[in-house]
Amino acid sequence: MKISKMKIKVAGLCLLTWAFVSTSCSDYLDKTPDDATSITLEEVFSSEIYTERFLLRAYDYLPCETNYNDNDYWALGAWSGASDEMNITWTYPMAKEMNRGSWNPKMLEGSSSQGTSYAMWWRYYEGIRQCNVFLENIDLCPAAQATKNVWICEARFMRAMLHFFLLRSHGPIPIMDHALKMDDEMTYFPRNTFDQCVDFIVSDCQYGIDGALPMIYTNASGTVAESLYGRATKAAAYALKARVLLYAASPLFNGNADYAKFANEDGTLLFAPKDDSKWGKAAAAAKEAIDKIEGSSYYGLYYSDEPDNGYRNYMELFLPSKKWNKEYIFARNQGTGYSDNIHQEKCMAANGMGGWSGLCPTQELVDAYEMANGSTPIIGYNADGTPIINGASGYLETGFAATAGKHYPAGVYNMYVGREPRFYASINFNGQQWRGRQLEFWQGGKDGINVSKVDYCCTGYLLRKTADEGVDVINGKGGMKEASILFRVGSLYLDYAEALNEAEGPVDDVYKYVDAIRKRAGLPGLAKGLDKDKMRERIQHERQIELAFEAGHRYFDCHRWKIAEKTDNGYMHGMNITATNKVDYSKRSTVGDSRVFEKKHYLFPIPQSEMDKQIGLVQSPYWE
Template sequence: MTVEEVFENYTTAKRWLANTYMHLPAELNYMCGLSDTWARNPFTAGCDEMEIAYGGAASHYINNGSLNSSNSYSICPVWNECFMGVRKANIFLEHIDNTPLPEESNAVEFTEAIRKQWKGEAYFLRAFAYYQLVRTYGPVPIVDYVLPTSGDYTNIKRNTLEECIQFIVDDCDRAIEFLPVRFSGENLGRCSAGAAMALKSRVLLYAASPIYNGHTHFKDFVDNDGTHLFPISYDANKWNKAAAAALECINALEKAGHKLYDAKLPDYVNNYRDIYQELYNDEWIFWRNVEWYNHLDNCGTILSLKGFSILNPTQEMVDAYLMANGEVPITGYSNNGLTPIINSASGYEEEGYTTAEGDNGWSPAGIRKMYANREPRFYASINFSGQRWLGTTCDFWYTGKDGRRGAGSDYCKTGYLIAKIINPNANPSTGAGYTRKAWLYMRLAEIYLNYAEAINEAEGPAKAYPYINKIRARAGIPDLKPGLNKDQMREAIHHERRIELAFEGHRYWDVRRWGTAENTENKPIHCMNIMAGTSLQDDAYYERVKCEDRVFETKHYWFPIPQSEINITQRSLVQGPGWTEDE
């Protein structure tokens, strides 16, 4: 069947559009190995959120600095997958207007209204593919036509970053024009105008952020003809555009019935956990269904329940969660990251053990005090030694039933195991409790945070407070302190994003767009001393130790384009800043 024949019938045209959705990444596979194309996500463990105990994980290549133009496709095939999706969207948009309406006068399967809806979906899918390309590689070629499969590619070159951002925004606007804010029923899961507005909000926030907005690192990066590919100066007005897009998105979503998930309140722990477990709830904006993916739950389950125990939050991530009083427990580190600087106002205690159950039952008696009196999102997100899970306890010290001594190649490497996103009822030892899954790309809390960040930079803290405090209230912690200045509010918003959106695929990109990755990623990560300890209350286990060194150079703000793609264009497509053919 030729392409032209596909679009002679609306049924096969519909299948073509459905196939274009297949290039959306299902990013549930944190532990993806080299050349994994399905559910690819080396990014969550490729930043300071997590470590993967599995030695073949692609994230290790990011963390140890061995990413290069020859292996970048194997580490994560964003270039290939996204441009395949772009090509399919372009073919659809070029041909769908030729698809005839059914001859039956009462046919409802394909109408002019449905044609417009499908075009809106294609525009969004192309925009989302370009968003992934830009966040990964920076400026990329804009291909808004059907590129021949054979021909002269020597005219393919990068567009400027600002052209790429505008292209994504324009496609989002086209999608908004053709789509409803929210779908329901059999159309649930299709990209909507709400999703397009959310993507536009995110992309404009990125565009306003330091690395995208005249940063000194990249302002001198030019094409072969001398064209500057990044903005050469800072434009403060970009924050206004980002704020306006976020607020427009919030208003439209809330009018359509979207809201912060609150079905389990006042049980703040289970409520936060079930944002992910209760599929398609009112907070969700856009997602990809992945049906059954039991391997994720197995990787997030302790060894004694026949899990693999390899999704391991770093000590730094654990330290980031707030105390129950809303205070940051640790403000920094000394002694090469081994000694925490404790915020005395937080009530945090590094040593000693609790004598009674606390935190509404979420912190068991006898645990290390460093895990007591923490905010509800901590207990919904992190499993630690002594915490309960599926009728037993997590025993990560050396001789514990989930510890290193009795483990093989899979084990808990940091003394922590992810609880967020993991199904709390899935039991590998019995094979019971597994449920269908979806990867959530966008939810309302992110848009609140987008607006707060943008409006703080544009106008100051006043209008940011309500949106941050809505998130904190839903999490069961006090409001932000009044009277913060812009810099203090910026720090608070960055910290709130780190916690609220943890393990959802944001942190890797946030520290890069903020220009802070050279500080957060170019240093060791730490963990508990998993090679010590014979009981829950053995102090030797709770010694902070270095887990591994991590490497970050300026060039690591962007992935290198696969060298094979550079070669196809005979180098009209320039390699990323700082990268060479040998790297």
């Protein structure tokens, strides 16, 4: 095989911040891009060390999807702020452009160096190219064949993962199964059909499942190799295969009349007619994933040392102190030196505690949490937006708690009394105890808009899930979040339950896996006798709560279910943050401007610069 003499930017090769890259770059690799003797591909693949580093560079293209404000190089996701679960205080994130409906193909022309959602197309294809260059040159590496076999599986998994990220946001995309030069002006670059894209991703996953990937990496002694957390495994390949098949079966991509005529310039239809058997394939893949992953004994639902404590079970799952617990299947390893770990804590922390108060859950999400007894507090809304309260649930929107509860102090608004454990583990609200005192979000309070007109809590709620109360926000110490979860056992359970319900109705296994999630959270199981439609509603609700603020789930779920025109349109709501006392504060209010969601927004447009130079590339539906 002939190797290109293309020079490698050494700065890029050494950009690894991963915990499992413990060896520092040698003087040879420390050369700057300006050095006349930059490293060639031939030199890289003649060394086992450099070859592995080249592979690891592909992992840098994984998004940090818990960086909700989309303001750093690795965020690549505006998802929570663009969905109905969060409103972001600041005006600059991509999520705000999406809220306004003002985003467009021209706006997405950001360069690969820009990172963020504006450059998603560039970033992911650049990462795919990294994988393809590796695969085309790995045979020249002097490493043992057994080692190379694992690396090949890793590269193919990463190629599949990056294709999946593009598929979920853009629909049918051009498959890149070979390396193109970075400066190539491609003249014919059509989309593959959606089913071809799915098959390609599944094939790369299956290669790792059938091949050399381990279920988890272990040391010679047989113990788990923690230094290799974040590398691709069979478990990750099983989970990705199940996830892409779930998406493929979903209404947005399966029989969507809005896309029935979406075709390439040569007339090739990019979506096939509806095929309900796709649900069965998704269910089978998810069940196989669960059986194989849990059967390995390395993975399972996380429980605290108080298994009946739903609050601790859920809260600890996301804490740095419980990093890489048994529930994590695959995550972006950010390493202990990742500077934006403290940045995220500041985004979640109140402005009166040294934070920026920027990540604000909506009233819509707060309303969705159940009561501690599993009852639904709000069963609908009147035409004026006021809630229809389920009187039998015990939920109140009047008065304040006379006494403290297990998870809240006395004096909080009764809206927050008696809610399910996941609510208290996920949402910080006015009057809640946090970092040594009660939060005060009203104007004039210690954490109100009066503290900062730029950094303030815009809904009356702050994100608590993943926040570490022990972090010294003011001095920027502690709380190193080493993992941004992409797949976990709990999400796989819900993937399976959803697909199985659509394929066979609410059979026993559907109840089994939804109830397992609820039991861990301290809630009773679902009512028996639900029909398929009611079970679908329950599963969608369970995903909204259990997977809130994770990996873009709410954004992409509402899209693939084709309900985003309802959930992401109009005003979001919160508390009355401009009130000067807690009584007036405790009233529902609209937040920001009315959101705009049109049919075209179900899929991202392709950047205009790509459309201008690529013959045969058609724009996403309704963006022309």
